Amino acid sequence: MKKSSSPEKQPEGSKIKPRHEQIPSWFRIGTWNCGSLLGIKFHPAMQYCEDSQCDVVALQETNHGTKKSKYTKNDMIYMPRNNAGITAGELKYNDGLAFFVRENPLIKNIQHRLIHARVAIMEFEYKDVKFVIFNCYAPVSKKNSEEKAEDFYKLLSEKLVKNFISNGINIICGDMNAEIQSAKNGSLEPHIKNHVYIRKTQNKHGDILHKFLILNNLFLLNSRFSKGQDRKWTRAHYDKKKSKSEIDFFISDRIDLVEDVDVVERDAKEKDHRMVTSTWRISKQHKNEYKRLLRHKELGRESWCPFRNVLCHNDTLFTITTYSEFEELLREESQHQMFKLIIDHLRKVHSSKDENEELKNSILPVTAKEGEEHIPSITRKEVRDELRWLRIHSQTRITNLAAEMKKMTDKNSLNNLTDRFNKILQGGMIPDWWKTVIFELPNQTLDDKKVENYEYAGHPFLLQCVYAGILGRRLFLNLKTKITESQCYFKQNVKDVGNYRSKAIEHIFTLTMLIEKHNQFKRPIYLVFIKIKDSLTNIKPSAIIETLIKFNAENYLIMAFHSLFSQRKAKISPDSESFDINLGFHLGENASAVLMNVLLQRIFEECDNQLADCPVGIQINKRCLRRLQFDDQLVLIGASPEHVGVHLEKLSSVSEKYGLIIDKNRLVLLKNSCNVGKNQFFFYGNRIQVNTRVQMRSMLFLNRHINVDETLFLEIQNRTVHSFLTSENYKVGVTAKKQTRKMFFVDKVLPVFFFACETWKPSKKEFEELNESLKKLLTKLRIKNFNLDIKSYVLSKRARWIGVLARTNDSICCDLLRGWRPPNGNGAQDVSMFTHWSFDLVIKFKEFNRTSLKQKIDEKSITGHDLIKLAKENKSRWKKFVKFCKTVDGFDFFSESFEQLFKI
Structure with missing residues (x-):
């Protein structure tokens, strides 16, 4: 057998552990308009599904025709075939729907069928929790389209009612061909939040989709997660402007279980759609919790149920063509009753009969006479900094934030606002x-x-x-x-x-x-x-x-x-x-x-x-x-x-x-x-x-011992998201100079990603996860050949922190490092067993002592207890030791040059 074929020599990513072995409590579902699964497109499409790390992927526009389901490696591609219930008239719009299912023994009792030319469903169980996935391909928004979006969503509502499972998880996903621009100002909440891809143009299908969500009390999951605009778009168009849009969505009523919705990057040469993934946290506890909620369903009839029932039986809902007409519908008596109920509740929660009197009777300081007390005026800089x-x-x-912010950034507006605040x-x-x-x-x-x-x-x-x-x-x-x-x-x-x-x-x-x-x-x-x-x-x-x-x-x-x-x-x-x-x-x-x-x-x-x-x-x-x-x-x-x-x-x-x-x-x-x-x-x-x-x-809260798969996944993913947001907030893009991008990465991104890493002791697997996440950040900023040794980085931050403690010298941390022991402690007092937190630091300092110091220190005095003492007695030596620990492409980890360069 050739060496290249041995498992340990396989290229990275060629052998993927089953998801149930990697992340026990996480379940990932994807949706992707693949364009076609025919001919040479099949294997690249399957590799993309493999790389996405999804357990299930709903595929649209497969064009598989009458092809049957088949295995790909150890995974399965399910291709629902047309049945007698679908008329020939509908078949001409059928471009094919399929499901990719990764090998996973926890996924059981899989059933799939085509219930309409544009809707396929798959039912299965995962950890004894029932799932129904509605795979949809909605009509396109074109003037010459032979199908109407209103008819499709009305039919989808009917299919949802017939196939809805009350004791499980119902998910709608697919290419909905709907752009929702009006959500960016928060006007469509709560069903669609304001985290959407911002585009100048939009189609009418967005309003129809919003009405569908209200009718069925569902929520657009993509809009619930704040991402950069480059992580929001799902389709790159073929037009001359190379425009992009967000038209592939996940929809569900179980927002208590979904942890993230993101996209999977494709080769820059690939056009059209890219995959959207949703991550779900599934366990028997969630199933039991949902059953408990169902037992209390009768209590909820005082809230949204009357409102929902009225809309469900309102035949005029899908005849509405504008949002203003829809608002008129909401002003019916049932809606007023619901608002009255909510207002009564808020008034009860946020008001107290005695509080008004107590606030009035507060013994306020006597107002000083003119000239006795100077009230410092609010400066324009204070106003500008607060707005920023x-x-x-x-x-x-914040109400009206987006609209009002534009009006306050110029000099005259800042002056007027400052004068108003001072008055x-x-x-x-x-x-x-x-x-x-x-x-x-x-x-x-x-x-x-x-x-x-x-x-x-x-x-x-x-x-x-x-x-x-x-x-x-x-x-x-x-x-x-x-x-x-x-x-x-x-x-x-x-x-x-x-x-x-x-x-x-x-x-x-x-x-x-x-x-x-x-x-x-x-x-x-x-x-x-x-x-x-x-x-x-x-x-x-x-x-x-x-x-x-x-x-x-x-x-x-x-x-x-x-x-x-x-x-x-x-x-x-x-x-x-x-x-x-x-x-x-x-x-x-x-x-x-x-x-x-x-x-x-x-x-x-x-x-x-x-x-x-x-x-x-x-x-x-x-x-x-x-x-x-x-x-x-x-x-x-x-x-x-x-x-x-x-x-x-x-x-x-x-x-x-x-x-x-x-x-x-x-x-x-x-x-x-x-x-x-x-x-x-x-x-x-x-x-x-x-x-x-x-x-x-x-x-996990202490950022320590992140050695459980699910908590490791969660923490590193959170750090990655915060780092991406940092890049978005400061707007340092790929068009900036190479040196600027490197300085930004070192000064801004790394501190966010490694916050409080002074207390970390990463395992081998954690280092691998950290490396992968940092590669994504470097790729986003188009930084190449950036050598980052994570072990050295963490160790240098730890050494620097010891130097900070040595300067204060009176904190509780110093007492703990100097050898404090709990009362009646009867454990080993050997300094070699001090703590594993300082073990690597002690080893590194001994290496520094042997290789870099002219005046050697007795190694017996280099212990965890003596770190504070060593840092305090010779500050310049400790600074050299901190520099000895770090290795980041010649850049200083703690440089403030970015602040000075951009005057932020």
């Missing part, structure tokens, strides 16, 4: 329409739950976001000493992103070292991860004002926020009736983040006073570590489940006074690997216990 941050980083859809800041009235919040209807099906069980996203008006964001930044600087410990919450909400990164990594590192130390000395440690329920919805503004006064915030900031909180209103659409609200923030991300942290610091202080005599937390030298904060997640730390239980009860009782409610259903208890100690505690009668599956999720 909202455009690049904001994760919520309001000096005591002027805030316009009522600024303080009106528009609530987005739930983008989930409401058939299975009550209205009360759904979260409603409140979107403030853009001008209020800008004004409140500027006040929030000023408040952060004013109270920085009070909220420094919670700096992780801000992420990119403050200018000093470097400080945020340092604090976030310090928190992650602290928890990592605590777990490793307790494992080493065989002592238990317990971490409770807490989520605040509807954190920005139920907070009492009066509590915020009282806290600002208590913390001695500047008077003008207190008065400004009091004005923002007073006499607020809300709507569920721009044209609906308004109603009063007085709970929650709804001021935009920046201001809400700062105010949330200020309130949390007050809660922490009260909680610590009540716990003064309780042995709660971990004593590290002279300091007691009780909790850490990551963004909007709190982590309680204790040496026993009873201690963290007491801490949780105190924190819960104090928080409820201010409107913050701990979500009892999302508490996660993590314990280290020590077998000593209990595995549970009780919280208000609820048993909270350690669960292995949940424990692995918590470790």
Whole structure:
């Protein structure tokens, strides 16, 4: 046998493990208009399906005629044949529909059939969960088309009702030949969100598809995931302009299971369609959860069911030709009843009878006389920076953001807006329409739950976001000493992103070292991860004002926020009736983040006073570590489940006074690997216990030991998506100079991808996944011959982090690295068994000592305990060591040249 034919010598990608061996809980489905499966096109098409890593691919325009299903390697291509139920008149539009199914023993009971010339279905079971895939090829949008889209979608609705399975997953996919441009401003939500491919022209089939979704209470999955425009288009046209469009979609009602929708790249020479894939998380738990929802279906009849039933029996729905006519239909009595129900619910949730009085009775600081207190004016730079941050980083859809942003970028508009803000800041009235919040209807099906069980996203008006964001930044600087410990919450909400990164990594590192130390000395440690329920919805503004006064915030900031909180209103659409609200923030991300942290610091202080005599937390030298904060997640730390239980009860009782409610259903208890100690505690009668599956999720949160297939896949994919978004936000394209693209990749993309990698210990498989993801990023920026050693990169970041800790020298991390041990620890104290986190770093420093230092250091003194000491006693030597660790094509990992070059 030739060497080239041996398995280990096969080219990369030629042998693919079955998906059920790679990612146990993930199931990937693709849809692709392949053009043809005849002749020489068959094998390239099958290779494309193989490379997509999809378990099932729905194929359109196969032109297979009367060919039968057949095997390709170990996989199967199913080609449904025309049956007697399809008339000859319909056959002339049939270009062929087929299904590619990868070999997978978990896929069982496959049945397929052609139910119409343009619709084929395949039924199967995966992990005992039933699937029905409707493979569609919709009529094209041409003037001379012999078929009408209205007739097709009406027929598809009928077929959907007949073949719908209530206890499984129903998916519609295929070439829908519909462009949906009107969704980009959010007007088609919740059924179609605003993440669509933006094109100047559109066809009428988009409106017809939207009506079909509303009629059947379905959702366009492609639009639910934010991608760059180059990851959105699904077809490249043959016209002279080389235009592109998004016309291949996934549709379903089970948006709770879908994790991602993306495209599969093809050779640049290939034209026409490219494959769209959807990734689903499937397990028996999801099946049981769905059954539980079905048992409560009767409760949902007070919500969308009456509205849906009216539309289902309305014969005029498919005769409507314009969206305005469709809006008229929505104004019928049944729709008003539904809106009234939702408004009543929102009024109940976001209003309190006592809150108005408490806010009015807040003891505000006496307004200073003229000249006694200078109110710093808002500058044009502050306004411009806030607008820029909202455009690049904001994760919520702010009302009128896209339209208004264009009007505010020129010099005159910035000057007018700055003057207006200053008049309001000096005591002027805030316009009522600024303080009106528009609530987005739930983008989930409401058939299975009550209205009360759904979260409603409140979107403030853009001008209020800008004004409140500027006040929030000023408040952060004013109270920085009070909220420094919670700096992780801000992420990119403050200018000093470097400080945020340092604090976030310090928190992650602290928890990592605590777990490793307790494992080493065989002592238990317990971490409770807490989520605040509807954190920005139920907070009492009066509590915020009282806290600002208590913390001695500047008077003008207190008065400004009091004005923002007073006499607020809300709507569920721009044209609906308004109603009063007085709970929650709804001021935009920046201001809400700062105010949330200020309130949390007050809660922490009260909680610590009540716990003064309780042995709660971990004593590290002279300091007691009780909790850490990551963004909007709190982590309680204790040496026993009873201690963290007491801490949780105190924190819960104090928080409820201010409107913050701990979500009892999302508490996660993590314990280290020590077998000593209990595995549970009780919280208000609820048993909270350690669960292995949940424990692995918590470790993922710490960016540590990502050694389970599904969590590894999820984390690296998330990092890849964030890196692509970074490229889109800064708009550094392939047309930029080669040197610029390289600098951008090093200065901006790599830090996003490797955030907090200082605590990583990647396995061999993880390195392979990381390499593949980075290759995609380099390909996107057209960077060739870029040598990146990931092991060296991670090691250099780890070494640099030790240098940062050495400069502070008084943090909890330093105490942990200097050899702190938990009380009553009886494990091995050999420095060689210090922690595997520092093991590679120690080995690297010994190599550096032997090869690069003139004055050698005794290798016995190079241990994990001595890293801080080595970094502190000779800073220049440690800088050389950091440089010794890194290898990235001659570029400095931590260069700030990009910031200076582009003045961002």
